[in-house]
Amino acid sequence: MAKRERVVRMSVELPLWRALTGYRVLTMIYAVLLAIFGKDNLGRERFERPWVAVAYLVFLCVWTLATLPKVRSAANCTKRFLGADLVVALTGILLTPLADVDSQSFDGPTLPSIWTAGAVLAFAIKGGWRWAAFASTFVAAANIIQRGEPSRDTYHNVLLVWVASIAIGYVVEVARASERTLARALEIEAATRERERLARDIHDSVLQVLAMVQRRGTAIGGEAADLGRMAGEQEVALRTLVSSGLVPPTRVSEDAAEGAVVRTVEIDEEEGPADQTPCDLRALLAPHAGSRTSFAEPGAPVLLPAASARELAAAVSAALDNVRVHAGPDAQAWILVEDEPDEVIVTVRDDGPGIPEGRLAQAEGEGRLGVALSIRGRLRDLGGTAELISVPGQGCEVELKVPKAPKVSRGKAGTAR
DSSP states (O other): OEEEEEEEEEOSSHHHHHHHHHHHHHHHHHHHHHHHHOBOTTSSBSOSSHHHHHHHHHHHHHHHHHTGGGGSSTTTSOHHHHHHHHHHHHHHHHHHHHHOGGGGTSOOOOSSTTHHHHHHHHHHHHHOHHHHHHHHHHHHHHHHHHHSSOOHHHHHHHHHHHHHHHHHHHHHHHHHHHHHHHHHHHHHHHHHHHHHHHHHHHIIIIIHHHHHHHHHHHHHOTHHHHHHHHHHHHHHHHHHHHHHOSSOOOOOOOOTTTOEEEEEEEEETTTSHHHHSEEEHHHHHGGGOSSSEEEEOOSSOOEEEHHHHHHHHHHHHHHHHHHHHHSOTTOOEEEEEEEOSSEEEEEEEEOSOOOOTTHHHHHHHTTOOIIIIIIHHHHHHTTOEEEEEEOTTSOEEEEEEEESSOOOEEEEEOOOO
């Protein structure tokens, strides 16, 4: 099995920065075209001092294009840049009466026009609604000062920018919180899947050996009985550890600059060439056949990816272990393999006493996770299902279904940054 590190980066605000970059460029072009072709309300040229407008708009174009890298991400958009950007917007608003003497008499556009909203939106995306309220308040004050005698439309436009920027800032804060919650959920899921994988391996190896030592030691007696007793104590302790959790909690980055990052170590069953090679499932199940285990299979090979075939065979082995332990030494077991067009079905049936109602839930609470992890857990990771049918006094039947092209990916949570 090959391991590789997988980094999942989630950033809901990255598209907002891209949109802001485009908005600044488009509104810069709009401000220039408005100055060139715009007329006042009487059809006359707007500017009594055109050199003021030209000087400012040239500076605005240079500033906008030079600072495009600053508005590509939260990390690049520093507080110093935000302050300078706001000063550029406020300067353009306050210079408007100097370039256009009649601007205070008519509700015409300012020199930067709607480019000013981009400076406020940068505050909103970077720092949330409080930063947006701070920047939009300065813009509102500058617009009121520039008008001299502001009209109802002036107050309406100022209020609209103020409310819209605060709303966008609030949405950004909510999106960041949701992003961190999702990242935490993904890491918890990865940690849980890795814990289940480790628990399955322990159940199929160490716990089975300890249980066997306990039974044999008790049967032999003497010093072997003491050894069996200690093995039983260690089995209980290990089952408790497995059921309580083997993977420590992880931390998710709260770095607002690049978004939440989930770093996992992924055990990729599909990566190695050996795991991609088709494997005949019959060869893995045939060794289970014996005097008390009947094995029925198709006459043709039952091909599955090697990793899937191994996991399915391990689930069958776990089911047969349960038959030997719980159905008694005289129980008969049957293994039936069915090769369907899209899936492989393996049925394990016995003629034991069956499973009492509620016993599986009780066993899982005691840390006995053979059915929950070694059987159902494996099939879930393969994209398949495991159904257990049991009637007291009539035996037990386990039906395992595995798709022929499963997606196997079990992750181990690592560190987030």
